[in-house]
Structure formats: structure tokens, C-alpha cells
Amino acid sequence: MSAAAAVVEPPRNDLLSWITTTDHKRIGILYMLTTLGYFAVAGALALVIRTQLARPENSVVGPHEFAQLFTLHGTAMIFLFIAPFAIGLANFLIPLQIGAPDMAFPRLNAMGYWMFLFGGLIVFAGAGTSEGAAAAGWTSYAPLSEIKVSSGIGQDLWIVGVFLVSVATILTAINFVTTAFIYRAPGMTMWRLPIFTWEMIATSLLIFMAFPALAADLLLLFVDRHLGGHAFDPAYGGNAVLWQHLFWFFGHPEVYVMILPYFGVISEIIPVFSRKPIFGYTGLVLAAFAIAGLSMGVWAHHMFTTGAVNNPFFSFMSFLIAVPTGVKFFNWIATMWRGQLTFPTPMLFCMGFLMNFLLGGVTGVMVASPPVDFQAHDSYFVVAHFHYTLGGGSLFAIFAALFFWWPKIFGVKLGETLGKWCFWLLFIGFNVTFLPMHFLGIEGMARRVSTYPALGNLPILNLIATLGSYVMLAGAVVFAVDVIASTLKREPVGDDPWGANSLEWATSSPPPEHNFERLPPIRSERPVFDLRHPELDPEAGR
Amino acid sequence: MKTGVTLFISSAVFSIVIAVAYWLIAHEPVGTFLLGFMAFALSFVAGYMIVAERDADLVGDEKEAAPDDAAGEVLGTYSIHSPLPFWAGLALAVICLGLVVAPTLAALGTIAMLAVGALFVVQSR
Numbered sequence: 001m002s003a004a005a006a007v008v009e010p011p012r013n014d015l016l017s018w019i020t021t022t023d024h025k026r027i028g029i030l031y032m033l034t035t036l037g038y039f040a041v042a043g044a045l046a047l048v049i050r051t052q053l054a055r056p057e058n059s060v061v062g063p064h065e066f067a068q069l070f071t072l073h074g075t076a077m078i079f080l081f082i083a084p085f086a087i088g089l090a091n092f093l094i095p096l097q098i099g100a101p102d103m104a105f106p107r108l109n110a111m112g113y114w115m116f117l118f119g120g121l122i123v124f125a126g127a128g129t130s131e132g133a134a135a136a137g138w139t140s141y142a143p144l145s146e147i148k149v150s151s152g153i154g155q156d157l158w159i160v161g162v163f164l165v166s167v168a169t170i171l172t173a174i175n176f177v178t179t180a181f182i183y184r185a186p187g188m189t190m191w192r193l194p195i196f197t198w199e200m201i202a203t204s205l206l207i208f209m210a211f212p213a214l215a216a217d218l219l220l221l222f223v224d225r226h227l228g229g230h231a232f233d234p235a236y237g238g239n240a241v242l243w244q245h246l247f248w249f250f251g252h253p254e255v256y257v258m259i260l261p262y263f264g265v266i267s268e269i270i271p272v273f274s275r276k277p278i279f280g281y282t283g284l285v286l287a288a289f290a291i292a293g294l295s296m297g298v299w300a301h302h303m304f305t306t307g308a309v310n311n312p313f314f315s316f317m318s319f320l321i322a323v324p325t326g327v328k329f330f331n332w333i334a335t336m337w338r339g340q341l342t343f344p345t346p347m348l349f350c351m352g353f354l355m356n357f358l359l360g361g362v363t364g365v366m367v368a369s370p371p372v373d374f375q376a377h378d379s380y381f382v383v384a385h386f387h388y389t390l391g392g393g394s395l396f397a398i399f400a401a402l403f404f405w406w407p408k409i410f411g412v413k414l415g416e417t418l419g420k421w422c423f424w425l426l427f428i429g430f431n432v433t434f435l436p437m438h439f440l441g442i443e444g445m446a447r448r449v450s451t452y453p454a455l456g457n458l459p460i461l462n463l464i465a466t467l468g469s470y471v472m473l474a475g476a477v478v479f480a481v482d483v484i485a486s487t488l489k490r491e492p493v494g495d496d497p498w499g500a501n502s503l504e505w506a507t508s509s510p511p512p513e514h515n516f517e518r519l520p521p522i523r524s525e526r527p528v529f530d531l532r533h534p535e536l537d538p539e540a541g542r
Numbered sequence: 543m544k545t546g547v548t549l550f551i552s553s554a555v556f557s558i559v560i561a562v563a564y565w566l567i568a569h570e571p572v573g574t575f576l577l578g579f580m581a582f583a584l585s586f587v588a589g590y591m592i593v594a595e596r597d598a599d600l601v602g603d604e605k606e607a608a609p610d611d612a613a614g615e616v617l618g619t620y621s622i623h624s625p626l627p628f629w630a631g632l633a634l635a636v637i638c639l640g641l642v643v644a645p646t647l648a649a650l651g652t653i654a655m656l657a658v659g660a661l662f663v664v665q666s667r
Contacts (some may be wrong), residue, residue: 020624020625107626113627115635156641181543182600183602186609186611187602187606187608209580297577518609
């Protein structure tokens with residue numbers, strides 16, 4: 001292929017230039033800032049939830065308001081923060097990591113962002129209606145979400161808002177795969193792609209396969225609510241668990257949509273601060289696709305207790321996923337083994353990720369066993385499990401990514417002292433909040449209840465969890481202070497402040513509109529390392 | 543490109559195997575349909591890539607290619623701004639909102655989307 005060179009317009013920085021931008025870097029920044037905004041709202045909702053649960057029979061909010069709170073919290077965290085933050089990061093990074101000037105379809109990329117933004121706002125708009133926001137949970141199970149039970153307009157706004165976000169996500173995934181396949185720089189063969197880009201390819205494949213099921217499910221629900229459909233009503237020939245089948249056919253792969261990109265983040269950061277190449281590059285890539293493939297066959301482990309699915313099949317498939325995930329853990333530990341380890345803030349967050357995600361993974365294997373799941377289903381044990389994977393896992397990787405790529409994105413480095421305070425407050429706060437939830441679940445506390453009786457250890461465990469959530473708030477405030485302080489100081493930072501490996505560190509910080517003044521030769525998966533050490537044979541480091 | 547084609551072929555084969563295995567073990571129609579459709583979609587993409595892209599000649603696939611190998615003639619100014627994506631996103635949001643709030647709003651959104659679509663086509667020529 002012969003790529004044609006092009007001249008880029010001179011840079012503009014007014015508001016209109018941001019609204020009309022098709023530059024992947026700006027779209028990435030818009031995505032990340034928007035998702036952090038949604039995260040702030042979701043976090044505030046979580047604090048109200050925890051405040052309500054701090055004491056037995058509390059009355060900070062009523063049961064209906066409580067249902068709206070956990071619905072919006074879950075929806076925002078899953079549809080509007082964790083997964084789309086990875087999309088924002090990938091928007092910024094993928095063209096830079098593969099040496100391309102932009103995404104394959106820049107206008108489609110921008111359209112996806114606006115659909116995502118408006119979709120999220122539509123979901124939240126439900127809170128301003130007379131009957132309040134959607135209250136059927138982020139899983140929105142039918143018949144709970146049907147018009148007979150949830151008659152308010154908030155549920156409809158939830159349906160169309162999430163539909164818009166899901167279509168936007170599919171469009172963006174098409175863009176990622178096309179870009180990574182077609183727009184690689186000379187010498188950037190597929191087996192030299194950075195792990196983060198590989199993980200985004202696997203994530204995009206998952207999105208292709210899973211998100212259409214969600215879109216179809218939402219359409220069916222909308223037809224049921226407004227056009228007299230009965231897709232989920234067996235009395236009229238519908239299927240009582242059809243919603244759950246379609247939702248979890250999307251929902252479990254979505255868990256991996258929310259974690260695979262962050263496996264990529266960790267795989268980029270650990271080698272840099274271990275001063276070693278990543279251990280088992282090929283194994284890490286294959287493990288990503290093994291996880292992606294297997295995750296398409298485990299959806300009904302969320303439905304063990306319905307009695308309408310083949311439990312042994314889904315249990316076996318769920319156990320299998322632990323194998324490639326274990327391979328990744330082995331690779332990360334082996335990368336650090338005998339490395340020249342340093343622990344700046346991004347690396348600390350990686351360590352937090354490894355510890356938290358491991359615990360979430362272990363409890364995941366536990367609930368993959370139907371006898372255990374029958375006991376733990378819909379209890380706080382499950383709440384603890386998925387918060388350890390997505391909160392302790394993805395959230396810590398998001399902070400690792402922010403601290404690591406902040407200099408590349410904005411040209412300034414976040415402060416190390418405040419960064420470490422941020423890490424320890426979040427790490428301690430997170431574990432104080434969510435570790436007791438395992439015991440709450442074992443003691444029988446059900447999820448999604450607004451009050452509980454003063455029995456056994458429920459009051460003290462809930463109080464500890466609530467205190468932990470406020471420690472997490474302190475960590476988030478420290479992060480905000482760090483951002484403001486570093487922005488005001490604007491200390492110049494070099495193009496590659498960490499001594500990193502992948503191609504984005506070969507350009508200026510922040511990068512120019514066309515990404516690279518001049519591309520270095522690419523002879524391995526660590527082109528910037530090769531550039532720093534021309535005396536070494538690129539193939540020897542494998 | 544060979545790696546990309548292999549990726550889709552192996553994904554398609556995996557999904558066919560898992561769809562068949564699920565039907566044989568569970569005899570459950572909804573899940574079998576979902577897995578079967580996934581297998582069909584991946585097979586379609588794999589088939590397309592084999593037929594249409596097998597001879598794709600990408601400079602990114604060449605191990606020894608140098609940056610200058612991708613250089614070509616300067617075609618003109620590369621714009622990194624377009625108002626159309628914003629309006630398209632807004633029009634789609636108005637359609638969705640209109641379906642819930644007022645059909646008139648959905649109709650207005652549809653008209654706006656058609657206009658934006660036409661502008662996309664004109665701009666792309």
C-alpha cells in the first residue's frame with residue numbers, strides 16, 4: 001500500500017474546534033473527560049447508597065429512591081465509565097502506537113463520541129422526570145422493567161439512552177479493528193503491535209459479537225412497553241428468561257470488554273518499571289483471545305438459579321476462563337521477576353490492580369460453581385466479587401493509565417507525592433469498603449435492599465464498608481487536587497519521561513496534529529527502546 | 543493481513559464448535575441461536591476476508607519496511623474538523639428521545655439525520 005502524505009490544518013483551540021474535531025487524540029480526551037464526569041456522578045450516587053446503609057433501618061432515602069440510585073450507579077459505572085474510558089484511551093493511543101496519522105474513519109469516530117455523550121445524558125435525564133429515573137437495576141430484568149411494573153418515563157429514557165451508547169460502541173469497535181489491521185506503519189507487523197492494541201482488537205471483537213444482543217434486547221423491551229409486544233411473557237407465547245439470555249449474552253462478554261483493555265494497560269506499564277521486555281508476548285496475546293472466545297460461552301452462569309439452563313456446561317466454561325487469566329498473571333509476575341523494579345505511582349496502581357483483581361478472580365471461580373452460586377446469588381458476596389474485578393481491577397488500571405499517559409496526553413506530569421497519597425487512600429478505602437461485603441453476603445445480606453435489620457454482624461460490617469467509601473472519596477479528591485496543581489505548575493516534561501517502549505513515546509508530548517514529525521524504524525515490539533539502544537539487536541530481547 | 547484473516551477464521555471455527563457443542567449438551571434454542579448467529583457472522587467476515595483481502599498488500603505487514611516506504615505524493619490539506627458528526631449524533635439522540643417523549647420530535651430528528659446523511663455523501667465525493 002502506498003499511503004499518500006497530506007498537509008494538516010494549523011491547530012485551533014477554541015470551543016468550536018473541539019465540537020467539530022475529528023482528531024483521534026481530541027476525541028480520546030473528550031471521551032476520557034466525559035467518562036470521568038460520569039464516574040464522579042456514579043461515585044456520588046454510591047456514597048449516598050453507602051450512607052443509607054451505614055445503619056440498620058436507616059431513612060436517608062426511601063426504597064424507590066434507593067432503587068433509582070443503584071440503577072443509575074450501575075448503569076453509569078458500566079455503560080458510561082469503565083468500558084468507554086478504555087475507548088477514550090484507545091482512541092488516543094491506538095493510532096500513536098501503530099504509527100498512523102489518525103483512525104480509519106475519523107468522522108464516524110467523532111459521531112460515536114457524540115452518540116455516547118447524548119446517550120448518557122438521556123439516561124440521567126430520567127432523574128428529572130416526575131416518576132424518577134429507571135429503577136430496575138442496571139440489568140433491567142423483564143418483567144421488572146416492563147410497563148406494568150416500571151411505568152415511568154425514566155425506564156424508557158434508560159432504554160433509548162443505553163441503546164444509543166451501545167450503537168456508538170459498535171461503531172467505535174469497527175473503527176479500532178479497521179485502523180489496527182490496515183493503518184499500521186511500515187514495519188509494524190501484527191506481531192509487533194503493543195499489547196494494549198492487541199487487547200483492544202480482542203475487545204472490539206467481543207463488542208461485535210455481544211453488543212448487538214443488547215441492542216436487540218432493548219428493542220424488544222421497547223416494543224413490549226409501547227407497541228403491545230409480549231416477548232418476555234409466557235402467557236402470550238413469550239419466553240420468561242429471554243431477556244436474561246439476551247442480556248447476559250451481552251453482559252458477560254461486557255465484563256471482559258471492561259477488563260481486557262486494562263490487561264493491556266498493565267502489560268504496557270509493568271515492563272517499563274521492571275526494565276525488562278514483557279514476558280511471553282505471544283502467550284499474552286493468545287490468552288486475550290482465549291478469554292474473549294471463552295467469555296462468549298459463559299453467559300448463563302448468571303442464570304444458574306433460574307433452573308432453565310444447563311448448569312454443568314456453563315460452570316465448566318466459566319472455570320476454563322481462569323486458565324488464560326492465570327497465564328496473564330504468570331506473565332506479569334515473570335516480567336517483574338529479577339527486574340530492576342521501581343514503584344512510581346503508575347506502577348503502584350498496577351500492584352493494586354494485581355492484588356484486587358486476583359481476589360475478584362478467586363471469588364469468581366467460587367461462584368462459577370453452581371452449589372456455591374445458589375448460596376451466594378443476589379447476596380453481597382456477589383457485590384464484593386464484581387467490585388473486586390471491576391472496581392479493584394479496572395478502576396485501579398484506569399488510575400495507572402491516567403498517571404502513566406498523562407504526560408503524553410497533556411505534556412505535564414502528575415505529582416508523585418499526591419499520586420502516592422491518592423493510591424494509598426484508594427487502595428485502603430477500596431479494601432475497607434468491599435472486603436466486609438464478602439462477610440455480609442455470607443451472613444445473608446441481600447443486594448439491592450435499602451434497609452436491613454440489626455442482626456448479627458450486619459450493622460458493624462456495613463458501617464465499616466461505609467467508612468471505607470469515604471476514604472475512597474478522599475483519594476478521589478487528592479487526585480483532583482493533583483490534576484489542578486500539575487496543570488497550574490505546568491512543569492515541562494520530556495517526550496518520554498518514563499523510559500518507555502512503545503511507539504507513542506517516540507513523538508512529542510503532547511503529539512502534533514499529524515502525530516509524528518518522523519517515524520523511527522520499527523524492528524520489534526519495542527521500537528522506542530530500540531531507538532534508545534541502537535547497539536542492541538531488537539530480536540535478542542525476546 | 544494474514545494474521546488478521548487467521549484471527550477471524552479461528553474465531554469462526556471456535557464459535558461453530560461451541561455452538562454445536564452447546565446444542566448437543568443443552569438442547570436449548572435461545573442460546574444455540576445466539577451462538578449459531580455468532581458463528582454465521584464470524585464465518586461471513588472470515589469468508590469475506592479470504593475472498594476480498596487475501597492479496598492485500600500492506601506496508602505494515604513488511605518486517606523490513608522503512609518509514610519512507612509509505613510516503614506518497616501530497617494530495618492536499620487534511621482536515622481534522624467537521625461539524626457533521628456532532629449534528630449526526632444530536633439528530634440520532636433527538637430521534638431516540640422523540641420515541642419516548644413525542645413522535646413529532648422523532649420525525650424532526652429523522653429529517654435532520656437524512657439531511658446530515660446527504661451532506662456526508664456530498665462531502666465524501
